[in-house]
Amino acid sequence: MDEDEVASILGETSTNNPPPRPGVPRRGENREFDTYFDGTTAEYDPGEVDFQELRRAAWATWRTRPPAALGGNSSNRVEEEDDELSRVLALSAQEHFSRTSSRQPSVVVDDDDEDEELKRAIAMSEEDARAPKRRKREETPEEERRMLAEAMAASLAESEPGPSNDSPQQSQTSTIVSTQSSTASSSTIVAATPSETVKAPVLKIGGQVIDRAQLERERRERQAARQAALSGTPTPITVTPMFTPTPTPIAGPSRIASMSSITPSVSSAGPSTSRANQSSSIHPLQSSGPFPSDAAGEYYPNGELRHVALKIGNSTTERTFSPAQIVGNHSQISLIIMSSFVIDDQWVMDKNILPPPEEVPTIVVRPHPKDKPEYNGRIQLHPNGEMWVYPKMTTGFGSAHMKYFWIFYKTGRLRSVISTANMVDYDWEMIENTIFVQDFLPLPQPNPLRSDLRTHDFPLQFAHLFTHTRIHTALRSLIRAHPHGSQIPFTPEDNFGDLAKYDWSKVKVRLVISIPGTYTGYEQINKFGISRLGKVLNEEGWAPKSGEQLDVEFQGSSLGTYSLEWFSKFHSFISGKTAQQISNRSKPNAWPEIRILFPTLANVEASQLGKEGGGTMFCGKGFNDVTRSLFRDSRSKRGRVLMHTKMLIATFEPEENKLGLGKSSTPAKSAKRKVDELKDEVGGWIYVGSHNFSPSAWGNVEFKKDPPTLNIKNYEIGIVFPLERDKAKAQADKVAPYVRPAQRYTAGDVPWDLNAHR
Incomplete structure (x- = not known):
């Protein structure tokens, strides 16, 4: 983009710039401009839009020619009566994103393609500026049920016999090919198409004429309240979940506890009552504390695994995590990269869970709207400074099911979070979920990542995921366009070379990632899904020894349809075998014992939330006469609470004990010596993450083809760690x-079925 193109965006020429305007007139000083501004912003809600920012942008563009360069294809331009408003919004976004204080932002061009993407995104963001910053709360629960139902349907369809349709669906719109990796899908930064028009120069909300001055006063009060929250002053917020507990004041996000857990108020329902001095010596991923802290809050350099802080169920002395603890002090955050299958944007905003994206650069990875397939694989820029990344789905089925955070703090540390919880209130307050947090401190000098170091595998896996989902493109756009872009501490250059700045030496977990696609050959299929898990277990030696068998169970919230062939291969992989090792195995003739934990109908009915609480749990065709013997009822330690945690637990048991035979006759003294020798060895492992127990999540390896292939439908992420x-x-x-x-299903038990039992 040259100087003339930049100037055309601003409605002027590079050789004949008009003189600078005086400052923005206050209301009443220029009545003609007041009338113009009121007319062009009549449809806005002052509670959702910064009118001061819009007024500055409107003044900058008043009585100037339209920015023709932003119009794009003439067939996509707004109607004539909406041109004035479109110009204001486009220039507002341009000014809002400019890092300079000038109303004529300069554009630094590092990559012509990405700059064009950013320009198109700004030009197309009118509808997002009209809409609230985040979607309404009431849309989310039903949306999650719909999305989960679609994911379930994908799992069922994937497991049915028949040919696989894995050819990628190409978008019919123009695309930009990523220059970073051949695995990154071609796609485009997009924004919504404008659909509203200015009707009258008056402000009406809900059919009533609103006093604009009063609204402005109220807006200033809300702004002051938000600033107070950011500075750490407690702001009372009433919580209204389904069961209506006693309202609890929610402290500002900077009030992070100095000990290992915030102790929430106890409602009559019996929420968590965490104790900071609780000993966790038996827990493989919990430290006894106290934990270090900095200006951003408490942190966990050795990694910390906890369940969410529920507001229902029996009270517990276990440490828990709340969203406020996960995010930390808003004023100390310089960048957020996060992913969730479902996000209740209104809840996130109302409860001040994340800092305002116009103040903290934020990238949100989430599924593209199902009614807008053209958004598949694209990046959407919002005028509030937030970038939405829609991962590329290569087939008509599958889900972007990952749940993670990367939070960069101004103190220098990086926080990585792997979660089973979506960013919705009931996942954190009403059903069981599990969160892993580890903080990484900066090194005195960068230490380049090496693929042969096990601890470096963690950041290298994320670097691959970031490249595939085009985080590099989103980061470059934020660095150039966001008001605080110059302060972003993490760049995508040199394949995210900034990862070398952090100390990864304390990593004790291994990552397992699923990325949709069909992969061919052992080298490729070992990178993802169930093949990746088998490879990790084999590399680490986390496998049963001779004379031992695997004792394994899977707790999930959504099941697939299982064939004997897939079930047997899954068991071989989790026994620590690689794809190469099981490629020539004999055809299975018996179902291996993998206990499937899923709530019974009676369990759901007796839970504190009843059937309404089972709205995000799907059994599908996983339960039948063949698999009945494998099913167990999952019951929370906290009483009548349902489970959303996805957890695979495997321990290594002696074959004689597994088969119910007598104990070994080894002399006691010899047995003691053997126990002493085994203290430092691994006796099992646990997986925690977003993967449910389904072929869509873990993938299906087909050995009949040469070379073998792996087909995966979903994006998933999780950790695996050893047991002593x-x-x-x-x-x-x-x-x-x-x-x-977990208790075996009785003769009268059936699994909860959302479709049959609602």
Whole structure:
């Protein structure tokens, strides 16, 4: 983009710039401009839009020619009567994103394609500026049920016999090919198409004429309240979940507890009552504390796994995590990269969970709207400074099901979060979910990442995921366009080379990622899904030894349809075998024992939320006469609470004990020596993350083809970590949010079925 193109965006020429305007007139000083401004902003809600910002932008463009360069294809331009408003919004976004104080922002061009993407996104953002910054709260629960139902349908369709349709669906709109990796899909930064027009120079909300001056006073009060929250002053907020507990004041986001857990108020329903001095020596991913802290809050350099802080169920002394603890002090955040399958934007905004995106650069990875397939694989720029990244779905089925955070703090540390919870209130307050947090401190000098170091595998896996989902493109756009872009501490250059700035030496977990697609050959299929899990277990030696068998159970909220072939391959992989090792295995003739934990109908009916609480749990065709013997009822340790945690627990048991035979006759002294020798060895492992127990999530390896292939439908992410040999069972009992051992289904039990039992 040259100087003339930039100037054309601003409605002027590079060789004949008009003289600078005087400052924005206050209301009443220029009645003609007041009338113009009131007319062009009549449809806006002052509670959702910064009128001062719009007024400055409107003054900058008043009585100037339209920015023709922003119009794009003439067939896509707005109607004549809406041109004035479109010009104001486009220039408002341009000014809002400019890092300079000038109303004539300069554009630094590093990559012509990405600059064109950014220009198109700004030009197309009128509808997003009209709409509230975040979607309404009431849309989300039903939307999640719909999205989960679609994911379930994908799982069922994927497991049915028949040919696989894996050819990528190409968007019919123009695309920009990423220059960073051949795995990154071609796509475009987009924004919504304008659909509203200015009707009259008066402000009406809900059919009533509103006093604009009064609204402005109220807006200033809300702004002051938000500033107070950011500075740490408590702001009372009434919580209204389905069961209507006693309202609890929610402190400002900067009030992070100095000990290991915030102790929430106890409602009559019996929420968590965490104790900071609780000993967690038996827990493999909990430290005894106290934990270090900085200006951004408490942090966990060794990694910390906890369940969410519920507002229902029996009280607990276990440490828990709340959203405020996860995010930390808003004023100390310089960048957020996050992903969630479902996001209740209104809840996030109302409860001040995330800092305002116009103040903190924020990238949100989320599924594209199902009614807008053209958004698949694209990046959407919002005038409030937020970038929405829609991962590329390569087939008509599948879900962008990942749940993670990367939070960069001004103190220098980086926080990585892997979660089973969506960004919706009931996932954090009403059903069981599990969160892993680890903080990484900066090194004195960068240490380049090496693929042969196990601890470096963690950031390298994320770098691959970031490239595939085009985080590099979103980051470059934010760095150039956001008001605080120059302060972003993380760039995509040199394949996210800034990852070398952090100390990864304390990583104890391994990442398992699923990315949709069909992968061919052992090298490729070992990178993702169930093949990746098998490879990790094999590399680490987290597998049963000779004379041992795997004792395994999977707790999830959505099941697939299982064939004997897939079930058997899954068991082989989780036994620590690689794809190469099981490629020539004999055809299975019996179902391996993998206990499937899923709530019974009776369990759901007796839960505190009843059937309404089971709206995000899907059994589908996973339960039948063949698999009945594998099903167990999942019951929370906190009483009548349902489970959304996805957890795969495997321990290594002696074959004689597994088969119910007598104990070994080894002398006691020899047995003691053997126990002493095994103290430092692994006796099992646990997976926690977004993967449910389905072929769509983990993938299906087909060995009949040469070379073999792996087909995955979903984006998923999770961690796997070892259990100590001499206390594996005790550690598994400690980590699980449900009561172990889980009870077998009785003759009259059936699994909860959303479609049949609602």
